[in-house]
Amino acid sequence: MNVIWNQTPREQWDAAHTTHSAAMQQHWIYGASMRLPGMQIHRAEVRVDGKTVALAQFVCRRYAYLFGVALCTRGPIWLSEVSDTDKARIQRALKRSLPMSWPRIILFSPDLTDPKHPSMAPLTRVLTGYSTVMLDLSQPLTSLRAGLHPYWRNRLSAAERSGLKIAELAHDSPELPRVLAEENRQRERKRFYALPLGFIEHYLEEGGAQSALILQASWQSRPVAAMLFLVHGSSATYQLGWTNPQGRALNAHNLILWNAIERLQQRGIVKLDLGGVNTHDLPGISRFKINTGGEVITYAGGYV
Numbered sequence: 001m002n003v004i005w006n007q008t009p010r011e012q013w014d015a016a017h018t019t020h021s022a023a024m025q026q027h028w029i030y031g032a033s034m035r036l037p038g039m040q041i042h043r044a045e046v047r048v049d050g051k052t053v054a055l056a057q058f059v060c061r062r063y064a065y066l067f068g069v070a071l072c073t074r075g076p077i078w079l080s081e082v083s084d085t086d087k088a089r090i091q092r093a094l095k096r097s098l099p100m101s102w103p104r105i106i107l108f109s110p111d112l113t114d115p116k117h118p119s120m121a122p123l124t125r126v127l128t129g130y131s132t133v134m135l136d137l138s139q140p141l142t143s144l145r146a147g148l149h150p151y152w153r154n155r156l157s158a159a160e161r162s163g164l165k166i167a168e169l170a171h172d173s174p175e176l177p178r179v180l181a182e183e184n185r186q187r188e189r190k191r192f193y194a195l196p197l198g199f200i201e202h203y204l205e206e207g208g209a210q211s212a213l214i215l216q217a218s219w220q221s222r223p224v225a226a227m228l229f230l231v232h233g234s235s236a237t238y239q240l241g242w243t244n245p246q247g248r249a250l251n252a253h254n255l256i257l258w259n260a261i262e263r264l265q266q267r268g269i270v271k272l273d274l275g276g277v278n279t280h281d282l283p284g285i286s287r288f289k290i291n292t293g294g295e296v297i298t299y300a301g302g303y304v
Contacts, residue, residue: 003046004044006042006043020078021271023111024235025057025059026057026075028057029207030057030232034059036196040061041059041060042099044098046090053078054079054082054090056094066103069104074109074110074299076090084117087119088119088121105304109129109299113297117300125302125303126303128301130298131277133289135295141261162250166215166217168215169214175216179228180197194240207231212228213236214226215260217250222246225243225247225253229264234270238275
């Protein structure tokens with residue numbers, strides 16, 4: 001087994017990521033968009049008998065010059081059938097060979113739902129996993145619409161009759177700073193944490209026109225809501241959304257999300273991650289996501 005660090009061409013990485021509908025956190029652009037002070041990205045290619053069996057992207061950062069933290073989120077990407085025993089062996093090899101100076105903590109948050117999965121047996125679970133809602137966009141639109149909760153579907157129907165207009169914004173649209181500013185005000189008001197808005201700007205710069213889907217709803221020519229989805233290979237992830245009282249009254253987010261589903265399908269996207277759900281702290285947005293009929297997934301957590 002060979003672990004090769006930081007030599008895999010981007011074209012090879014992107015092709016494998018797309019084929020396996022891997023998570024955003026393992027996308028090349030995700031790593032390239034992490035431009036915080038002291039942060040480094042290390043990408044590993046694992047070969048067994050000359051065949052590439054796994055890719056793993058680590059986001060690494062040193063704190064106060066004292067210790068480093070490396071995080072492999074929703075990875076590695078397994079490119080072929082690998083036994084649980086070999087997966088455990090590969091993860092140990094990744095930890096040993098990561099080109100990051102000591103002292104350091106290396107954390108895996110795998111794309112698994114079973115906290116006791118055999119492949120994680122040699123590691124220690126130190127964090128519980130988060131939950132999200134995953135929509136299978138390979139289904140026909142008729143099936144997706146039938147899968148909506150009746151209340152959600154009724155609100156969508158009302159929005160379709162309301163006169164709302166949906167426009168797609170380019171990744172470099174002059175409207176984008178206002179969308180991000182609305183998101184920033186919402187974060188300050190509700191006091192919730194998410195990826196820095198600078199990360200989103202970097203992601204759009206790195207990925208270009210096809211790296212996002214940005215939809216805005218207007219009522220009587222005035223913007224009332226917007227949503228932004230980041231695209232990574234054959235999958236997409238909901239990243240942010242805002243609305244004002246008029247948009248809420250007109251169910252603008254229902255209409256935007258349904259339009260997003262249609263447009264992402266047209267782009268060949270087969271999986272939509274609607275982002276984290278927390279029914280205790282964010283019951284409204286969590287119900288909105290769950291009522292789309294997607295699968296609620298709770299990941300296994302973090303391991304060292």
